[in-house]
Amino acid sequence: xxxxxxxxxxxxxxxxxxxxxxxxxxxxxxxxxxxxxxxxxxxxxxxxxxxxxxxxxxxxxxxxxxxxxxxxxxxxxxxxxxxxxxxxxxxxxxxxxxxxxxxxxxxxxxxxxxxxxxxxxxxxxxxxxxxxxxxxxxxxxxxxxxxxxxxxxxxxxxxxxxxxxxxxxxxxxxxxxxxxxxxxxxxxxxxxxxxxxxxxxxxxxxxxxxxxxxxxxxxxxxxxxxxxxxxxxxxxxxxxxxxxxxxxxxxxxxxxxxxxxxxxxxxxxxxxxxxxxxxxxxxxxxxxxxxxxxxxxxxxxxxxxxxxxxxxxxxxxxxxxxxxxxxxxxxxxxxxxxxxxxxxxxxxxxxxxxxxxxxxxxxxxxxxxxxxxxxxxxxxxxxxxxxxxxxxxxxxxxxxxxxxxxxxxxxxxxxxxxxxxxxxxxxxxxxxxxxxxxxxxxxxxxxxxxxxxxxxxxxxxxxxxxxxxxxxxxxxxxxxxxxxxxxxxxxxxxxxxxxxxxxxxxxxxxxxxxxxxxxxxxxxxxxxxxxx
Numbered sequence: 001x002x003x004x005x006x007x008x009x010x011x012x013x014x015x016x017x018x019x020x021x022x023x024x025x026x027x028x029x030x031x032x033x034x035x036x037x038x039x040x041x042x043x044x045x046x047x048x049x050x051x052x053x054x055x056x057x058x059x060x061x062x063x064x065x066x067x068x069x070x071x072x073x074x075x076x077x078x079x080x081x082x083x084x085x086x087x088x089x090x091x092x093x094x095x096x097x098x099x100x101x102x103x104x105x106x107x108x109x110x111x112x113x114x115x116x117x118x119x120x121x122x123x124x125x126x127x128x129x130x131x132x133x134x135x136x137x138x139x140x141x142x143x144x145x146x147x148x149x150x151x152x153x154x155x156x157x158x159x160x161x162x163x164x165x166x167x168x169x170x171x172x173x174x175x176x177x178x179x180x181x182x183x184x185x186x187x188x189x190x191x192x193x194x195x196x197x198x199x200x201x202x203x204x205x206x207x208x209x210x211x212x213x214x215x216x217x218x219x220x221x222x223x224x225x226x227x228x229x230x231x232x233x234x235x236x237x238x239x240x241x242x243x244x245x246x247x248x249x250x251x252x253x254x255x256x257x258x259x260x261x262x263x264x265x266x267x268x269x270x271x272x273x274x275x276x277x278x279x280x281x282x283x284x285x286x287x288x289x290x291x292x293x294x295x296x297x298x299x300x301x302x303x304x305x306x307x308x309x310x311x312x313x314x315x316x317x318x319x320x321x322x323x324x325x326x327x328x329x330x331x332x333x334x335x336x337x338x339x340x341x342x343x344x345x346x347x348x349x350x351x352x353x354x355x356x357x358x359x360x361x362x363x364x365x366x367x368x369x370x371x372x373x374x375x376x377x378x379x380x381x382x383x384x385x386x387x388x389x390x391x392x393x394x395x396x397x398x399x400x401x402x403x404x405x406x407x408x409x410x411x412x413x414x415x416x417x418x419x420x421x422x423x424x425x426x427x428x429x430x431x432x433x434x435x436x437x438x439x440x441x442x443x444x445x446x447x448x449x450x451x452x453x454x455x456x457x458x459x460x461x462x463x464x465x466x467x468x469x470x471x472x473x474x475x476x477x478x479x480x481x482x483x484x485x486x487x488x489x490x491x492x493x494x495x496x497x498x499x500x501x502x503x504x505x506x507x508x509x510x511x512x513x514x515x516x517x518x519x520x521x522x523x524x525x526x527x528x529x530x531x532x
Contacts, residue, residue, distance in 0.1 A: 077215030
């Protein structure tokens with residue numbers, strides 16, 4: 001329980017009881033701080049929406065998809081990232097420009113779901129209408145309305161929908177003219193929604209998804225503005241100040257999850273109120289975190305004694321020295337890592353005579369800047385229980401023309417080579433040529449020795465981008481062709497049950513796989529990152 005910091009403990013306890021009971025406009029500190037609203041409520045109020053980079057990007061994409069009549073749009077995000085608040089903000093933006101239906105309880109049968117959509121759109125139907133009658137009513141409404149303005153259905157918590165309701169949504173997506181989709185459907189849910197519609201039984205629905213957006217957490221650079229905006233909307237005139245140390249502690253505890261930030265800030269304001277303090281420092285945040293001890297992401301660092309601080313300083317010094325030494329060795333070795341591997345010393349001359357020497361800016365790169373590191377730099381991760389997490393990097397190229405010629409060369413040598421693109425920031429975009437995957441490092445090394453791939457690099461690359469999962473080889477070929485048309489290479493993994501998985505790329509870092517998945521999704525091809 002948060003207690004008052006001065007000697008008036010009884011008054012402090014009384015104030016906290018008022019906070020808990022909510023007898024004074026729901027928060028005891030509102031009058032003390034001269035606020036007109038609760039600044040950190042966890043209700044989805046669009047007025048308090050903070051447009052972080054990820055929130056602004058998602059809103060822009062969804063509104064573009066709706067106004068362009070693109071049909072199905074998918075929005076995913078973890079719990080507490082602000083999906084519902086964002087949905088209500090989009091509804092406010094569309095007010096007067098679209099007919100909208102907002103379904104917040106999708107755990108309904110298909111017929112009940114369609115009936116709720118009609119109710120939200122103001123379409124009257126007899127109580128015992130069949131599903132066909134309901135769809136016919138909706139179709140007539142769309143034909144009469146959608147020409148002038150879009151008809152939008154937003155379904156929140158869509159991951160809870162039963163299978164038959166999902167199938168009925170697919171049927172609704174067939175309501176279209178020769179030129180446009182009549183119904184704009186936005187499915188909003190947690191990441192499990194993406195897993196669900198990626199299954200083989202959802203293939204038809206998945207192919208209808210035109211845009212997929214993922215809502216990320218607030219970054220460390222944005223949390224200051226997030227807190228300041230909510231205080232301003234609530235009526236603060238600059239009297240309340242969260243110190244930088246307090247904000248740092250809030251971010252560490254919440255990991256940037258807006259809902260957790262709100263809870264911590266709300267209790268920290270209560271602690272400041274009890275102490276008659278307008279400056280919210282780290283001690284109030286610590287009290288708030290202790291009060292909210294059930295938060296999953298809360299981590300409070302233990303306090304160190306003198307001996308602990310001595311060990312911490314010396315451990316940091318040792319780690320820094322070791323890192324510098326490792327970086328020096330790595331930089332010296334980088335030129336070796338990026339040479340194009342060959343089969344034998346004789347073939348090396350033939351290969352480079354054909355393709356030329358690829359110039360790479362590796363001498364000025366750090367390990368984090370170049371296109372992922374060799375296995376020696378990520379050895380601690382080798383113990384991960386991933387079934388096919390290893391690959392051989394055969395080379396890296398700056399141009400698509402060179403990488404296509406290199407892949408063709410390797411395939412002539414019976415090495416099933418593939419490529420994918422890597423964006424390494426200031427160094428630009430590169431193309432990695434690889435073969436695999438392999439179940440173990442030893443298996444990769446055996447393959448390397450068997451084909452005399454003298455300078456290939458064994459990678460622990462547990463991430464790939466899944467494009468499609470189907471039991472039809474024809475469907476898999478169609479997806480591969482679609483990717484090729486958009487300049488993406490892919491490969492197929494076949495399983496004993498007849499399932500085909502179309503994937504692209506192998507990645508050491510999950511964020512690089514996510515970047516490629518987003519690029520492909522922006523083309524209207526649903527892609528997601530998986531662990532191999």
